[in-house]
Amino acid sequence: MTTPAPFEPVPEDVRALGxxxxxxxxxxxxxxxxxxxxxxxxxEETFGRFTEPVPExxxxxxxxxxRFERDVVPLSFHLPSPRYFGLMNPTPLPIAVLAEALAAALxxxxxxxxxxxxxTAIEATVVRWLCDLAGYPxxxxxxxxxxxxxxxxTGLKIALAAKVPESTTRGLHGLAARPVFYASLEAHxxxxKSANILGLGGGEGLRKVPVDRTSRMDVAALRRMIADDRARGLxxxxxxxxxxxxxxxxxxPLEALADVAAESGLWYHVDAAYAAGALMSDALRPRLKGIERADSITMDPHKWWFMPYxxxxxxxxxxxxxxxxFTTGAVYIPQTDDxxxxxxxxxVGSRPFSALKLWMAVKLVGRQGYARMAEEQVALTERFVAELTKDGDWEAVTPVDTAIAAVRYTGRTGGQTDRLTDADLDAVQxxxxxxxxxxxxxxxxATTTVGKRAIRVMVISYLTRWEHLEELIVALRRAAALP
Ligand SMILES: Cc1ncc(COP(=O)(O)O)c(C=O)c1O
Incomplete structure (x- = not known):
């Protein structure tokens, strides 16, 4: 095989590489x-393996x-594995992986x-699909x-521009009252970071609202905080x-938060980065009731819609x-009416053609295909929690609304943990x-939610089957049983 001249692509060479x-x-x-x-x-090993001068x-x-197969693959964390019960990183759909190459070629x-x-038309179409799924006009x-x-x-910047319009031209300097916004203690x-980036102050511009025992925002506390802040001149x-x-x-409680936003004249942003995936399913969609009342919504197709990043x-x-x-009137870019x-x-100025992979994947899978997968993953998660907690030594820390379980070992039945404090039990997790x-x-x-240390298990790979979770249950029980 000869080396293709890099600046003279020949179809046969590109095909061989492809x-x-x-x-x-x-x-x-x-x-x-x-x-x-x-x-x-x-x-040390990884950086050592890839520290090299510019090739002459x-x-x-x-x-x-x-080299990719020898060094990159074995030193990669295999997020797409069916046994990765992790942080919202999905197994990407092959069509979306290959669509990236097509988008890059164009x-x-x-x-x-x-x-x-x-x-642009395809991005407008996928954006339309997402708006329709949200129940938007x-x-x-x-x-x-x-x-x-x-x-x-972006959503928070748009909110600020809408509610404090002078901030887009004059900035935050000299405003009569300091803008503040609210999210629960459990927010991502x-x-x-957005509060910090937007100059609102990550510490003081963002007001963290307490949560109830299920980790949902405490709506009464939100109402009190808004009233108190207004009384303080914020x-x-x-x-x-x-x-x-x-x-x-x-x-x-998306509906109740929509009510508070409406009665208080606030912008309502819903961070549905992950759970927007459930909107594909008629059975799961009611869990997000109220999202259609949001002024802005975050969705992450690289979570529950199985897009590569x-x-x-x-x-x-x-x-x-x-x-x-955001409009500034950039003069050097051709402008097209309509x-x-x-x-x-x-x-962002120069923007990638990410819409292509989502467009192709949704066409391939269809709404019903996505719905079935989301329902299956939620059912697997519910079954996992039921099986793990059935003997009383484990508890669910929060309810299963989607395909994430937060569980905790308590060791109650055998009295193994009788003398442990809450902090000791946190360390056990x-x-x-x-x-x-x-x-x-x-x-x-491991994570901390509703003030407790919990073990977090997420079904995020479309390859995950019950047998993978059964194996995990055995591993969890064995780990808990060790002295
Ligand atoms: C609720 C929520 N919002 C936002 C994000 C951020 O998404 P990204 O990692 O795509 O920036 C995450 C990431 O896990 C999340 O869980």
Missing amino acids: DAVADWIGRHFDALGELPVVPDTTP HGMEWTAILE NQNLGAWHHSPAG VTSFGSLTSGGSLANT FSIE NPFCVVGIAGVTSNGVID PCGAVLTKDGEAGRRA AIEFRDHGM DRIVERVLESRRHWIS
């Missing part, structure tokens, strides 16, 4: 079930692919319709983002509800709200997780 890559991807998906989830490596001369692509710039006519709109974090920051860290402008708390998948989305009920927050200019709806991880075969994590 075939080799597609062949590896196919074999990889086939092997996922047996690969250890966690690589056996250290930072090019090399054969076959050698580069060999290399459209989705910042301007002129540079991506079909791409035809006047709603949005854009794809790099993920839930940027979607949250990107909410606090300017409450937004409340954030969560559909799918990161620690436990629980959904805030990056693929997030932010939607606004008022389809012009994004443009009001077209959509996605750069005006968000923070961490120890159990550490022991389960030792095998590198499964991946689970």
Whole structure:
């Protein structure tokens, strides 16, 4: 095999490279079930393996692919494994993986319709699909983002621009009243980060609202905080509800929060980064009742819609709200009347064609296919909790609203934990997780929710079957039984 001249692509060479890559991807998906989830490596070894000077001369692509297989694959964390019960990182759909290559080949710039006519239309279509799933009106709109974090920051920026319009030109300096917003104590860290990025103050601009025993926002406490803050001369402008708390998948009382936002004149943003996936299902959709009343919504197709990274989305009920927050009038980009200019709806200028993979995947799977998968994953999670807790030594810390379980070992039946304090029992959860991880075969994590240490198990791979969870239950029980 000769090395293709890098700047003179010839179809046969591209095909040979593509075939080799597609062949590896196919074999990889086939092997996922047996690969250890966690690589056996250290930072020193990994960085050492890839510390190298700028190559002076090019090399054969076959050698580069060999290096990928030899060094990159074994030192990768296999998130797409069916035994990865982890942090909302899905097994990507093969069609979406390969769509990335097609999008890269077209290399459209989705910042301007002129540079991506079909791409812009496809992004508009997938945004429309997401708006429809949310129950939004035809006047709603949005854009794809790099993920839930940027979607949250974008949504909050739009909220600020809508409720404190002078902030877009004058900034926050000299405002008569300091803008503050509300999210529960269980909100994802990107909410606090957004408060920091937007100059609101991660510490003081974001007001953290207590939660009830199920980890849902305490609505009465929210009402009290808004009233107190107004009495102190602050300017409450937004409340954030969560559909799918990161620690436990629980959904805030979205309808009640919509009522509070409406009666208090606040913008209502729902962070449905994860649980938006449930909107595909007629059976699960009622769990998110009230989301249609949000002014803006974060959704992350790279979570429950099985997209490879990056693929997030932010939607606004008022389809012009994004443009009001972001338009600057860039003079050097061709402007087309009657077209959509996605750069005006968000923070990014040059934008990737992420819509292609989502468009292709939703066409391939269909709403009903996604619905079946989401329902299956929720059912697996419910069955896991029922099986693990049935003998009384384990408890569910929070309810199962989606496909995340937060469980805790209590050891009550045999009196093993009688003399342990709550703090001791918290440490036990961490120890159990550490022991389960030792095998590198499964991946689970520990978290703190409703003030307790809990073990977090999420069904996020479409390859996960009951047998994988049964194996995990055995591993959890064994880890808990060790002295
Ligand atoms: C509720 C919630 N919102 C936002 C995010 C951030 O998403 P991303 O990692 O895509 O930025 C996450 C990530 O897990 C999340 O759980």
